[in-house]
Amino acid sequence: MIDLRSDTVTCPTDGMWNAMHKAAVGDDVFGEDLGLIALEEKVADLFGMEKGVFVPSGTMGNQIGLKVHTQPADEVIIDENAHIFHSEGAAAGLISGIQLRPLSGDRGVLNTTLVRSAIRNRNDWDPRTRVVALENSSNKGGGTCYPIHVMRELYQLTRERELALHLDGARIWNAAVATGTELREYGAVCDTISVCFSKGLGAPVGSMLLGKEKVIKKARRFRKILGGGMRQAGMLAAAASYALDHHFEKLEEDHRKAKKLAEAVAGSTCFHIDPDHVETNIVLFRVTRGTVDEALAWFESQDVAMIPFGGDTIRATFHFQISDQELETALRAVDSYKGE
Ligand SMILES: Cc1ncc(COP(=O)(O)O)c(C=O)c1O
Incomplete structure (x- = not known):
């Protein structure tokens, strides 16, 4: 057939199996898996971000990304097509006690006019807008990409209004290739990015949340609370690293x-x-x-x-x-x- x-249905190639077989492993909950540490450093460096934490899935990357920026009763501005809104089982309510505010973007892509008009006032009765969450490329939008200048404008708006910008970058690799944008340009306009190795890159498992050192320290704790602390995960890191080196292109x-x-x-x-x-x-x-x-x-x-x-x-x-x-x-x- x-x-x-x-793009999640790929199977490891012989080269990938070989890389997994040779992986350096240790107990990552003790911070001792050298292969995983190397992958976290490699991907953080690709995006020009301070730190990364490996997680089992894109869903966990997104949910921890929202958790680190919010308090219960906060609100997240998001496109109505977003995976976080449609396909993560209302986890934002369950895990973070927050509300999503879906907007009608253009095939999954928001802009500053839309987002500005959705940022709440600070009355006692208003939910607190805390995060703008983007998805690039947009799955339900049909693989649509943000032009980097639109992301820059949105980032600027989040600075002015003291909001965090989270990017669901499950397919940021595709967006980078299609628009000719450097991964570092995305890193420069996001507070957190969740990237997946298990979509078009073809690794069997794994995603990573990227952000500032302080934020990722918090994220590591939430990952453990959610049951995402893995032990000898270096073999998964080896697959992800192989995928980046051989399948990105x-x-x-x-x-x-x-x-x-x-x-x-x-x-x-x-x-x-x-x-x-x-x-x-x-x-x-x-x-x-x-x-x-x-x-x-x-x-x-x-x-x-x-x-x-x-x-x-x-x-x-x-x-x-x-x-x-x-x-x-x-x-x-x-x-x-x-x-x-
Ligand atoms: C845009 C987007 N974000 C996040 C995810 C979640 O990834 P996972 O299935 O690894 O939880 C997906 C999955 O298809 C996705 O398409």
Whole structure:
């Protein structure tokens, strides 16, 4: 099956297994896993941030990111498409006792006009706006990216209003490649960033929260409280490090393939998409003839797996384990769908 359901479905390559096999390990709760310490230093340095803490998942990275900036009854400004809002089980309420304030951005991307108008006053009855949380690239937005100047403007606004800026950078790697932005430029405009190694980079497990030393010290404590303190995690760090060294450069190929699929979809009378909206590895398209279930069943019969993405929308996501030949099969499946 050609698995376009997600970029989380990749399996370790021989090279990655080899790196994991040779990993330096120790007990990371005691701060003794040299492989993990090296990865935290490497990624913090890539973003020009002071420190990093390795966590098991992007969800934990985001939730600790919110926790370190907030007190119960605070409010977080966020786009209505955000993963934190839709797909983290209302964890912000459960873990931090905070409220999310979803705004209607442009395919997952906010701007200063929207955010400024949502910052609360300081009356007794107002929730306290404390954090602006961005997602780059935006998953539900269709892999859309923030232009770095928009992030800079938002960061400036958060400085003026004494707010923290958290970035869900699960796919920041894709955004960096697609927009030609240096990772350090993102680091310069965020208080915390959660990055994932287990999406397009292709590591089996792992994310990292980045920020100032004081903030990450606090984060390490919350990670332990949440049960995310790992012991010999150096083998996971080795996979993440290998993924950074060998798979980061392949993301451009994923974007090229996603664009090709988008163009094929645009050429079909059974689907709707604006191929210009496809900026990275995610392709969202609407089914205009037949149903989503029928279209997915057709793709499956052609050996191509995609997922329903709400309403009449389907998502296809590219990763480095999809070959050009497999892309051709997916293109043929799109061309041959008749919607009856
Ligand atoms: C944008 C975004 N943020 C965070 C996450 C959460 O990552 P995890 O599944 O590792 O918890 C995902 C997962 O798909 C995501 O797409």
